[in-house]
Amino acid sequence: SREELLPVLKKPPSSRDEPGEFGHPFIIPHRMGASVERQVEEGYRRHAFNVLVSDVISVHRNLGDKREDVCKTQDKQYTRPLPTMSVVICYKNEAFSTLIRTLYSVLESVPAVLLKEVILIDDFSGNDFTEAVMKEIEELSLVKLSRNTEHLGIVKSRIKGAKMAAGDVIAFLDSHCECYEGWAEPLLDRISRDRTVVALPVMEIINPDNFKFTMTPMQRIQRGGFDWTLTYRWIPPHRDRFLNPTMDMTQPVTSPTMSGGVFAIERKFFNEMGSYDDGMSVWGGDNLEMSFRIWMCGGRIEILPCNHVGHVRPHDVHNDVVLRNKRRVADVWLDDYISLFFKRTPGALKADSGNITSRVQLRHNLNCKSFSWFIEQVYPELYVPELHPRLSGAVCCRLGETLDICLDTHSDDVIPGRPLGVDRYRSRQRTQYFEFTKHNELRHNSVRDVCVGVTSSHKVEIQRCKFPFDNHETAPPSQQWEISESGKITNKETQLCLTASTAKVWVQDCDVTNVRQKWKWK
CATH class of the missing domain: 2.80.10.50 (Trefoil (Acidic Fibroblast Growth Factor, subunit A))
Incomplete structure (x- = not known):
């Protein structure tokens, strides 16, 4: 029905004069009192972005619709019926306004007929925070909350959320995102046409200091890559997007890797491919592990140019836990190329990757291709250092x-x-x-x-x-x-x-x- 094609919730009316509306930046006045300065500093210390700005901006803020006209037309051309979607959002003591804005951006953008549920996994946040979230969602029947009894980390929390999901497709979202109008349909349509596709939105930057929402031109959509320390890197667009004037810019863009913050995958395919590696500690490296596994074992990673999700990219915070996870990825997937990783990350030689028997067996069971195939066929522009330099x-x-x-x-x-x-x-x-x-x-x-x-x-x-x-x-x-x-x-x-x-x-x-x-x- 017409009502089912409307979002679950209607976004409240807003004015362009309100802070942050239509993706505009909000700048805190220079002359602020000592208490305000302390709030700003505390926000950066705990979350690596300006929490005070997030708190001032409405959790229902309207981003407008600055998509290309061809994308707006495409909205009416999707195959019906599209599969249903479960959205999984994991968090631990996230800035409250940022988390709730993420939640409402889903409920106020996804058609009711397509959204099966939103699953919140609270990774052992403080009691006061959990109670505040529970109070916010008590009248939202589609939102389910499950609280971990101990801190498990993003990987194990997402595994838990995926097991709870009932939708045909699972969309994983970080807890500091904003979904743009029409973001869900392109993902669901692409997966309905090819169940082996892991579909990504164009990840738009929400400035961590002023929450400005920036849209990426279709010609400049960056893809995911990596370096030989097994660190995720953004890489330039395909050259054809600049050089071929007749190219259909709405077509999916293949990406060697994904950042892991936001992606959609068919639920059954996700489980067939081995879900997440539950041997990973807390966070880090899981995005490359899944990227290699998807490509090498029969899937594809694609960015959909008409799909936009904003992501607050916090200022860098380093964590040594990542090294163990990287070692685990290298041991299972890099084959002979593992020496390139060890030369550039010598600390990983002492890292304990844990028991990888089940992941090695999974690679065998899925009849996955070699890492050399991945480089040659998926990421040929990657420079491969000599395995045995002079x-x-x-x-x-x-x-x-x-x-x-x-x-x-x-x-x-x-x-x-x-x-x-x-x-x-x-x-x-x-x-x-x-x-x-x-x-x-x-x-x-x-x-x-x-x-x-x-x-x-x-x-x-x-x-x-x-x-x-x-x-x-x-x-x-x-x-x-x-x-x-x-x-x-x-x-x-x-x-x-x-x-x-x-x-x-x-x-x-x-x-x-x-x-x-x-x-x-x-």
């Missing part, structure tokens, strides 16, 4: 009796164009890890893939590697180096030698007696 490690120069000064990028995710630096030798320091390749490059690829090169003005800098994407046969002379038995490192183009002090590195005329030009690999 030399690898820290590149150091002995200055004085005990002082080793080594090449250092000073950042894990170094940006090309910056000068190459030096620093004291630190064992297993990732910013000091380099490889000397068969193409005579000095490569640093812990995170971003970069090369040491010499500019036309003879400055030594970190550069984007020209091989193999610009120069298909070999690296350009400015990025090639010759290493002698005596330890000299000579740039092929300039024939100048790498020279170090305690503060910087440069190239100058070669001198066999100059100790500042004698390098060794540690």
Whole structure:
């Protein structure tokens, strides 16, 4: 009926003048009292975003409809009937307004006929928080709340939510999202046409400081990738989206990996594929584990350009628990490529991945393809470092009796164009890890893939590697180096030698007696 096609709840009327409406940023006045400043600081400390701004903005805020016209037309062309959907949201002491805004954005956007239920998994939040949520949802019959009796983490909580789900499709949402108008139908339609598709929305950024909602143009939809530390990375759009003017921009975009914050998957397929790895601790690494498993074992990951969900991307918070999970992913899925991971994440060698027997057996039972197949067929643009480089490690120069000064990028995710630096030798320091390749490059690829090169003005800098994407046969002379038995490192183009002090590195005329030009690999 017409009523069933309307959302479960009607969004209250709003005015453009209200804070944050239509995705506009809300800026707290500069002159705020000490108590307000303390509230802001406490919000950042606990949640890594501006909780006070979230609290000021309505939990029912209207984002408007800025989708492309072709997407609005597409709303009327979906195959009927679409499958039903259960939405699973897990949280632990989430900022209350952010969680409730996530919940209402689902209830106020998904047609009643399609939404089976919203399942909230409270991962052992404080009692006061749980009571506040229970009070908020007591009249919302479609919302089910289950509270863990101990802290289980996102993976085990999502497994619990999936077991409770009764819808044909499960949509997992982080607890700090906002669903845009028309977000559910594209996901359900795509999965109804191919049950092996894991469908993703375009993940729109909600600014963590002012909650501005930013829409991504169709041509610039980023995909999910990873680096060899097994860290998720956003990667550029397919080139065709820029170069092919006749391309249908509404067609699904394949993605090698997913961030894991928001995705939809057919419930039965989710279980057939092994659900989540319940051996994962708390959080981290689960998104790459599932990405590899989906692709290698018969599924696909696709981003749907007409589907938009906003996500508050908190400022980075690091957690050592992730290392154990990454080791678990590597042991099960990377095959021979695991050495690339260990070289860039030496701490993982000591991490205990736990019992992986059941996951290895699952890979066998599902008749999954190899990791080399994944790289060749799914992620061919990923640069694969040499499994056995000619030399690898820290590149150091002995200055004085005990002082080793080594090449250092000073950042894990170094940006090309910056000068190459030096620093004291630190064992297993990732910013000091380099490889000397068969193409005579000095490569640093812990995170971003970069090369040491010499500019036309003879400055030594970190550069984007020209091989193999610009120069298909070999690296350009400015990025090639010759290493002698005596330890000299000579740039092929300039024939100048790498020279170090305690503060910087440069190239100058070669001198066999100059100790500042004698390098060794540690």
